[in-house]
Amino acid sequence: MAGRRGGPASGPGGTPPPTGNVVVQSRTPVVNQALVMTWRTVKALLMLAISLLVTMLCSFRRVYSYLGRRLKWWSGYLQRKFKKNLSIEAEVDLLGYCAREWKGETNQARLMKKAYEELARQHRIKCIRQVRSDNYNALRSVLFQIFSQGLSFPSWMKEKDILKLPEKLLFSQGCNWIQQYSFGPERYTGSNVFGKLRKCVELLKTQWTELSGIKDHDKRGSMCNSLFSDKNTEYKLYEALKFIMLFQVIEAYEQVKSGKCVPSPFNHLLSQETSSDPLSFMMNHLNSVGDTSGLEQIDMFILGHALEVKIKVYRLFKFNTRDFQVYYPDEHHSEWPEISLLTENDRHYHIPAFQE
Numbered sequence: 001m002a003g004r005r006g007g008p009a010s011g012p013g014g015t016p017p018p019t020g021n022v023v024v025q026s027r028t029p030v031v032n033q034a035l036v037m038t039w040r041t042v043k044a045l046l047m048l049a050i051s052l053l054v055t056m057l058c059s060f061r062r063v064y065s066y067l068g069r070r071l072k073w074w075s076g077y078l079q080r081k082f083k084k085n086l087s088i089e090a091e092v093d094l095l096g097y098c099a100r101e102w103k104g105e106t107n108q109a110r111l112m113k114k115a116y117e118e119l120a121r122q123h124r125i126k127c128i129r130q131v132r133s134d135n136y137n138a139l140r141s142v143l144f145q146i147f148s149q150g151l152s153f154p155s156w157m158k159e160k161d162i163l164k165l166p167e168k169l170l171f172s173q174g175c176n177w178i179q180q181y182s183f184g185p186e187r188y189t190g191s192n193v194f195g196k197l198r199k200c201v202e203l204l205k206t207q208w209t210e211l212s213g214i215k216d217h218d219k220r221g222s223m224c225n226s227l228f229s230d231k232n233t234e235y236k237l238y239e240a241l242k243f244i245m246l247f248q249v250i251e252a253y254e255q256v257k258s259g260k261c262v263p264s265p266f267n268h269l270l271s272q273e274t275s276s277d278p279l280s281f282m283m284n285h286l287n288s289v290g291d292t293s294g295l296e297q298i299d300m301f302i303l304g305h306a307l308e309v310k311i312k313v314y315r316l317f318k319f320n321t322r323d324f325q326v327y328y329p330d331e332h333h334s335e336w337p338e339i340s341l342l343t344e345n346d347r348h349y350h351i352p353a354f355q356e
Contacts, residue, residue, distance in 0.1 A: 091127035115319035127353035145339035154308035184290030204240035265301035300328040
């Protein structure tokens with residue numbers, strides 16, 4: 001029959017036999033499934049990689065933030081520590097300093113402004129170096145000037161070994177009372193005083209010798225800045241200066257007892273009830289220096305003599321009077337080098353810098 005000849009053959013039960021298209025269709029779900037699984041794997045790996053990358057970035061950010069905070073803290077700490085220890089500050093403009101310190105229109109402020117203007121106009125002072133205002137202030141101001149200018153030892157120090165002075169006072173002159181010497185806030189040291197004084201005097205001699213031998217001004221200035229940023233070293237130097245002042249008073253006292261002439265500041269000092277002998281001078285004057293008080297004017301005279309320098313001081317609160325500019329000592333010593341200080345109250349001193 002035509003229908004049976006021309007039509008497709010039937011399989012069992014009248015079902016057409018399978019063809020090639022059917023085979024392709026049966027494989028398609030498997031391929032799709034494989035692609036889906038592959039994509040899911042790739043997607044999971046991508047998500048994991050992105051997650052790890054985000055985690056790493058967050059970690060780096062936290063580490064960076066932490067390091068930044070630590071660096072900032074250390075920077076601030078070092079700045080605070082350095083500023084705290086910096087006892088002689090860098091030069092600043094004189095009139096600019098005055099404008100910051102004396103802004104009001106009180107009588108005192110007007111007086112100070114006129115005094116600073118006088119320093120700039122008539123005395124060629126251009127800048128000022130502020131000095132830490134503690135009870136070593138006067139000693140610090142004087143010693144910094146001596147060291148920064150490279151001044152040499154006083155003549156009497158060149159003739160005597162100052163390292164032997166503490167023992168000399170004890171064994172040769174019987175000054176047992178020096179055991180009551182106070183090192184600033186340290187009020188009593190007993191039998192250790194001679195050893196401590198020797199170490200202080202030895203440090204002073206070493207530093208003075210080294211700095212006076214440096215001819216390069218910039219190098220000497222750099223060493224001074226470093227030296228005057230170390231509290232422990234500074235205080236030993238100042239205690240050595242106090243002891244040298246005491247030694248000079250003891251020498252003058254012995255000369256007075258022998259009927260010899262001494263410079264007028266020593267006569268004036270020994271005529272005072274609070275300093276009629278070396279012991280009272282130490283107890284009533286020197287022992288409080290560095291602790292509860294600084295140097296008084298009479299002490300500045302003794303300091304100038306002991307170090308053989310003319311200390312010229314501009315006393316701003318005495319502007320327009322004969323005491324605006326004074327010398328310690330006030331006798332004529334043309335061979336002695338001159339250093340300059342300025343003060344607003346005779347208690348705290350600063351260092352002027354002159355125009356070249």
